[in-house]
Amino acid sequence: MKTCSKCGSENRDGAAFCSKCGSELPHEEGIKGWWKRQNRSSKFLIITPFAILVLILLLGAFTEPSGYSDVNYDDATVYDNDAADVSGASRTNTFSENGISFSYPDTWEIYIPDESSDDNVVSLKSYEQGMVSILSVYKRSATVDLETERDTWLGALYENGDDVTYVKKTTVDGNSAYIIGSSYYYQGDEGEQEYVVFIEGDYAYDILFTTDDLSLIQDDIDSIIHSFRVD
Template identity: 25%
Template sequence: MYCPKCGTKNQDGAVFCETCGSRLTETKTTKSAPDKKKSSSLPIILIIIGVVIIVGIGIAAYALYFMPQSNSSTPSITPQVETTAYSNDDFSLNYPKTWTINNSQSDSTGSAVYIIDPQFAADPNGLKVTGVGLFALSKSEGVNQDSIVDDLTNTLTNQVTTQKSTVTVDGVSATLNIVEGDNAQGHKSQYKIINWEKGDMMYIIACVVRGSDLGNTLDSQKANLDTIINSFKSK
């Protein structure tokens, strides 16, 4: 199907444009009944932010934009990664100082921020880019934890889950999934998705490295990704 905004031809069944991130199908306001076509069970804030960071191509259209958070430099967490602090009403974290906050959003379902590396900032269509999306969602939204990974990686083809384990994040046990597959650029991508519950909220950290067959891997980005993950604190 063709994107009504930029004219890019996308794969049949695509929810978002692979070039500009615009939604290709009408957002549903009620929970749809299961059908043969895979549909997302995530709130719209997570779906839209997912396409920005997880698809990693362009900024998705969103009806509500907010003033960017002010950032202040903080001491380095590790000797090799100098950091900048970010905080909103739901969580705080540190991220590599050379990285950029692409956007932050909030609505009645929760809040989120997505952070991209210098290569992504310079060229959203680059073959070797990295980004992280961080989300806080009210459990009252009824998000199905079993569908989170599938929904955030549904643009991959030939995908394989290479790891599923339990890790500690934000002082609690969390589920970690690592998924690899073919991306829209004809190369490989790796995804590291961590989700957990704390209080009445669900939290998700979704990392993507595009070009894992070209040397940009979860391992090569480990120091940067760990800086964000290990500093995450819910409020």
């Protein structure tokens, strides 16, 4: 209730003038009283900016930023033909002939050796790392088991006076295989060789790397062996 300061009469809370003497009653204090004193135009100008701000916030909450999409990046496949140039890694070529296929860096090139056997499927040469590296792949009829093939290579290396540095077991295209590393000395030349020997079906396969330092082309060796397939 409001009390008139002139006549002391009680008036309702919202009254602006005394119902008995007509004197102006005290205005309401605080934000509520201030808001009631504003006319319609003032109220519109005050409310509009806040309404726009709320609308912007609501739109931002339900709208996805343009830099994102619904792509599941775990399943997405991106093909970038220039990726190798950016990273510095070499591109790869593919050899596929005579029942075998494999990928090899384009720093290697296919060539015809001066002397080659009928078993030779393909020979590649690389001049990277300041040295000459040679890859030769042989395919021949398998007449003995894999362990005998390994021992035959070891016997030939020992007979030539080469130093066998390691013998390791691995797999090539799902087949058990042996890797034989050796150092060789021939007519004043010296270097390193790695033989990869395995059997699939009726054929034995020999993959021979010859170079000055195997460690310098190990990445190339790995990529060739891992991609080697018998068709």
